[in-house]
Amino acid sequence: MKNMLVTGCAGFIGSNYCRYVFNHYPDITIYGLDALTYAGNLTTMMDLSETGRFNFYQGNIQDPIVVNDIIRAEAIDTVVNFAAESHNDRSLQDAAAFIQTDVAGVFTLLEAVRQNNVERMLHVSTDEVYGSATDASFTELTPLAPNTPYSASKAGGDMQARAHHIAYHTPVVITRCGNNFGPYQYPEKLIPFFITRLFDNKKVPLYGDGSQVRDWVYVEDHCSGIHHALLHGAVGEVYNVGSQGECTNMDITERLLALLDKPKSMIKFIEDPRGGSHDRRYSIDSSKLQAIGWKPEFEFNLALADTVKWYVDHQDWWRPITDREDYRQFISAYYGRYLGEDL
Ligand SMILES: NC(=O)c1ccc[n+]([C@@H]2O[C@H](COP(=O)([O-])OP(=O)(O)OC[C@H]3O[C@@H](n4cnc5c(N)ncnc54)[C@H](O)[C@@H]3O)[C@@H](O)[C@H]2O)c1
Incomplete structure (x- = not known):
């Protein structure tokens, strides 16, 4: 593995x-592709x-000319696909x-991998393709039951990857991870949304009673899991990535309040903008990936504290986004009627 194409x-x-x-593999060069x-x-x-x-190349993964040109010009041997529309709430407004x-886009990448004999592709997916967990955790054998246009589109990409492997022996591995931070x-995503609002002394909107459970994974654990599956996973297989980070939305909100030294009155309870259709619980069993030698490294509370500190120290990164007109319009369209004067 020498020349990697990383999309997204x-x-x-x-x-x-x-x-x-870059921190762990000094011999790898990365060619990045992103539509911005x-x-x-x-x-x-x-x-x-x-x-x-x-x-860096600016371009769209749906464009076969762009993808094929990069793979050929840069002698790409490995493709890792992160490029996606990734926000559930936006998918409810417009799923196209x-x-x-x-x-x-995933199909275009798979075709390019096949046509150019790329050695391996890793397709990054999500635990949301499994729908809502009941008592047991999701394993790779849990049937897919996506509940939003976002998770249904991710499931569609996973099925393209699976079919490509079966039909053409395309060397693709899939990972499915829980909510990252x-x-x-x-x-716009829950943890940075709440941190950046609390930092500015704005109330944070919590759906219903905050009892929905999400299975949180620190992003570096997700990255090491992806890379481990890329190196050691079997082609055609799916590997869940998780670190036993189950936590209710209320619990995560209270931890953020404590880390930023804000009172509980900063929570504004709102009705579920999805009319109660939010998945109740995500829960990942990652024993298949652990059985081939991967393990998560980060302790949840320390990683969350580091994340809060990062946002506090990097206003220069997030403020240009939260000040943008399109960002403010989205937040206002989605939360305006629930937050009222607290928007
Ligand atoms: N964020 C999470 O908690 C989480 C959890 C599990 C899995 N995932 C998956 O991980 C992947 C990355 O998620 P993220 O949170 O980093 O998303 P993100 O929205 O932060 O980044 C997606 C990137 O893809 C780019 N992109 C979008 N459409 C493109 C296209 N057609 N061509 C090229 N580039 C395009 C965007 O410009 C953006 O830079 C996604 O596939 C997502 O489904 C995310």
Whole structure:
């Protein structure tokens, strides 16, 4: 593994994955491809460019000419796909881009991998394709039962990868992880949304009674899990990535309040904007990946405290986003009627 194509490198997990590779694998050069949608950010990649081992292409994973040209020109041997429309709430407003990128885009990458004899592709997916967990945790054998246009589009991408492997022996491995947190996460997602609002003394909107359970994973653990599956996973297989980070939304909110020294009155309980259709619980069993030698390294409370500190110290990264008109419009359209004067 020498020349990697990493798609979605200007987003949250893709950029953290590039950092992980640069810190641990001195012989790998990364060619990044990102369309720079609203969620992709050039400033997120500034430190990557300083390594001298990162080359950025702006382009769309749905474009076969762009993808094939990079693979051929740069002698790419490995593809890792993070490029996606990734926000559930946005998918409820307009799902078209999700289907185009998360299904058709994945197909374009798979075709390019096959046609150019790329040695291996890792497709990054999500535990949300399993739907809502009941008593047991999700294993890789849990049937797919996505409940939003986002998770359905991710499931569609996973099925394209599975079928490509069966039909053409395309060497693709899939990972499915729970909710991530860490540096450089777009501030519309729960943890940075709450941190950046609390920092500015704005109330945070909590759906219902806050009892929904999410299985949180620190982003660097996700990145090491992806890389481990890439190196040691069997092609055609799926590997869940999780670190036993189950936590209710109320619990995570209280931890953030404590870390930022804010009172409980900063919580504004609102009705579920999805009319009660939010998945109740996500819970990941990652024993299959652990059986081939991976383990999570980060302790949840310490990683959360580090994440809060990162946002406090990096206003120069997130404030240009939260000040943007399109960001304010989205927050206002989604939460305006619930937050009222607290918006
Ligand atoms: N964030 C999470 O908690 C989480 C958890 C599990 C899995 N995942 C998966 O990990 C991947 C990355 O998620 P993220 O949170 O970093 O997302 P993100 O929204 O922060 O970043 C996505 C990146 O993809 C780029 N992109 C979007 N459409 C593109 C296209 N058509 N062509 C090229 N680039 C395009 C965007 O510009 C952006 O830089 C996604 O596949 C997501 O489903 C995310």
